[in-house]
Amino acid sequence: MTDPTTSTVPTPRALDALAAVIAEFNVSRPLETSLAVALDTLCRSVDARECSLWLHTADGLVRTWAAGEPQASEASVNASLADGQEAQGVRAVRVTAGDRRVGALVLRFGRPVRDEEVLLLNAVANLLAPELAHAERSRQLEVEVAARTAEIDGQRRFTEKIIDSLPLGLYVIDREYRIHAWNRKRETGMQGVSRDEAIGRTVFDILHRQPFEMLRREFDEVFATGRIQEYQMESSASGDARTYRITKIPMRLGDSAVTHVITIGEDVTDWRQGQQRHVQAEKLAAIGTLAAGVMHEINNPLATIAACGDGLGYRLEDLQRKGADVNKDLFDYLEIIDNEVLRCKQIVDQLLDFSRPKQLAKSPVDLNDVVEKTLFLMKHHAGFKKMALVKELADALPVVPLGNAEQLVQVLMALMINAADATDGRGSITVRTRKGPTTTDGAIVEVSDTGHGIARSEMSKIFEPFYTTKPPGRGTGLGLAICYGIVQDHRGRIEVDSVSGKGSTFRVLLPTIEW
Ligand SMILES: Nc1ncnc2c1ncn2[C@@H]1O[C@H](COP(=O)(O)OP(=O)(O)OP(=O)(O)O)[C@@H](O)[C@H]1O
Numbered sequence: 001m002t003d004p005t006t007s008t009v010p011t012p013r014a015l016d017a018l019a020a021v022i023a024e025f026n027v028s029r030p031l032e033t034s035l036a037v038a039l040d041t042l043c044r045s046v047d048a049r050e051c052s053l054w055l056h057t058a059d060g061l062v063r064t065w066a067a068g069e070p071q072a073s074e075a076s077v078n079a080s081l082a083d084g085q086e087a088q089g090v091r092a093v094r095v096t097a098g099d100r101r102v103g104a105l106v107l108r109f110g111r112p113v114r115d116e117e118v119l120l121l122n123a124v125a126n127l128l129a130p131e132l133a134h135a136e137r138s139r140q141l142e143v144e145v146a147a148r149t150a151e152i153d154g155q156r157r158f159t160e161k162i163i164d165s166l167p168l169g170l171y172v173i174d175r176e177y178r179i180h181a182w183n184r185k186r187e188t189g190m191q192g193v194s195r196d197e198a199i200g201r202t203v204f205d206i207l208h209r210q211p212f213e214m215l216r217r218e219f220d221e222v223f224a225t226g227r228i229q230e231y232q233m234e235s236s237a238s239g240d241a242r243t244y245r246i247t248k249i250p251m252r253l254g255d256s257a258v259t260h261v262i263t264i265g266e267d268v269t270d271w272r273q274g275q276q277r278h279v280q281a282e283k284l285a286a287i288g289t290l291a292a293g294v295m296h297e298i299n300n301p302l303a304t305i306a307a308c309g310d311g312l313g314y315r316l317e318d319l320q321r322k323g324a325d326v327n328k329d330l331f332d333y334l335e336i337i338d339n340e341v342l343r344c345k346q347i348v349d350q351l352l353d354f355s356r357p358k359q360l361a362k363s364p365v366d367l368n369d370v371v372e373k374t375l376f377l378m379k380h381h382a383g384f385k386k387m388a389l390v391k392e393l394a395d396a397l398p399v400v401p402l403g404n405a406e407q408l409v410q411v412l413m414a415l416m417i418n419a420a421d422a423t424d425g426r427g428s429i430t431v432r433t434r435k436g437p438t439t440t441d442g443a444i445v446e447v448s449d450t451g452h453g454i455a456r457s458e459m460s461k462i463f464e465p466f467y468t469t470k471p472p473g474r475g476t477g478l479g480l481a482i483c484y485g486i487v488q489d490h491r492g493r494i495e496v497d498s499v500s501g502k503g504s505t506f507r508v509l510l511p512t513i514e515w
């Protein structure tokens with residue numbers, strides 16, 4: 001008679017149970033279902049009260065599958081695994097993958113366990129081990145994939161945030177001209193198109209302001225050459241004229257051909273104006289240096305010519321007094337010489353304004369007073385005789401703390417004479433003062449006229465020294481250049497709005513803080 005506790009021969013019943021469990025595994029269905037059914041079959045085959053499978057996952061978590069409730073506690077599983085014996089009618093068998101314990105198969109019998117049952121449990125445990133190891137690997141992979149996906153999502157959101165935070169319009173197209181990225185700046189603004197609307201459509205469906213052919217050529221150029229293209233574009237779509245710097249950048253997903261083009265649009269209006277101001281300032285400085293160099297050379301001969309002219313005049317008068325018949329033409333010639341010398345001296349004096357040390361004494365100036373003084377001086381100017389002159393002075397205009405009233409009068413006079421010239425004495429001129437929006441542009445004075453205006457193409461030239469459209473003898477083209485220099489010396493700005501044929505407004509904006 002064999003001792004049932006030491007028998008190692010599986011009984012037919014145990015073999016049947018094993019076959020039943022294997023059969024459950026041969027059915028094609030999800031692992032979770034197979035495990036639950038197999039455990040149930042096992043439970044019934046060996047007449048156990050509960051049957052559960054514990055899985056110790058790599059991350060330390062315990063996953064369980066169970067047939068029947070409740071499950072054995074982890075402590076009792078560990079206890080029975082430790083001594084290899086059943087504890088409180090519970091029998092636990094190791095499930096190992098290679099030499100690693102991955103879990104335990106646990107049965108609560110509530111009675112002594114037979115050896116053949118232990119054999120059966122071991123066989124089932126061996127059967128389950130590769131499935132569990134596989135399930136665990138899949139689960140780990142799933143967890144890793146989920147973590148990687150979350151990381152990639154996070155990185156994508158981060159990159160999107162970066163391109164959305166840029167103060168530039170940015171979009172990306174592929175070789176079919178389809179839009180793949182469209183940042184926040186492209187969504188906002190007057191010409192804004194939402195991202196949902198843009199993504200997936202061709203750039204020609206979305207951007208209509210540029211002619212189709214031109215836009216296509218620009219992209220094709222980048223695709224073909226692989227080189228960055230950069231150019232500037234003027235646009236008045238948002239109301240006032242703005243300058244944009246457009247950059248098209250090739251992008252390669254692989255190593256070879258350009259697969260995408262990134263387009264960046266940047267509003268460079270302020271930068272460009274600043275640069276123009278800088279160029280202007282440099283030109284003025286160069287003129288100043290030049291003037292300083294030549295003034296001496298010119299002033300001396302001019303003084304000599306003037307003195308000789310005077311001398312000739314006295315001589316002719318002398319001869320006349322002595323009864324000589326002096327031709328009247330000679331006096332006319334002398335007068336011409338006198339006038340021309342005077343004109344040359346005036347030009348030299350104006351040029352000197354550039355070369356004089358800039359920092360003239362500054363004290364608090366009220367722009368309203370400057371306007372009044374200028375109007376007083378202009379009262380007798382021939383150009384203003386028949387003109388309608390409107391004065392609109394602001395109350396409580398902030399004082400310009402560092403100003404030179406004399407120079408500012410000179411600026412206003414130059415602007416008003418220009419306005420009078422532009423209106424041919426027939427239109428109207430308005431002089432206006434007002435408080436500015438910020439302390440850097442704190443006090444503003446404007447001279448508006450209803451004259452012939454300035455063509456857009458000429459706008460960039462009017463502050464250039466010697467640029468004039470007036471007939472020879474009427475203008476030297478220095479008025480605005482000098483105004484520019486004076487206003488700059490006051491840390492202010494000078495702006496122009498003009499519509500050809502309608503009139504112009506020159507605006508001087510001065511700081512109302514000390515600098
Ligand atoms: N209010 C205005 N309306 C139309 N054009 C103007 C006006 N102000 C200036 N301009 C244009 O700008 C040019 C340059 O002006 P600027 O005052 O520098 O020189 P000018 O008036 O020609 O000569 P100058 O002032 O030295 O006697 C003018 O010749 C004119 O073409």
Ligand SMILES: [Mg+2]
Nearest residue numbers: 414418479480
């Ligand atoms: Mg002028």
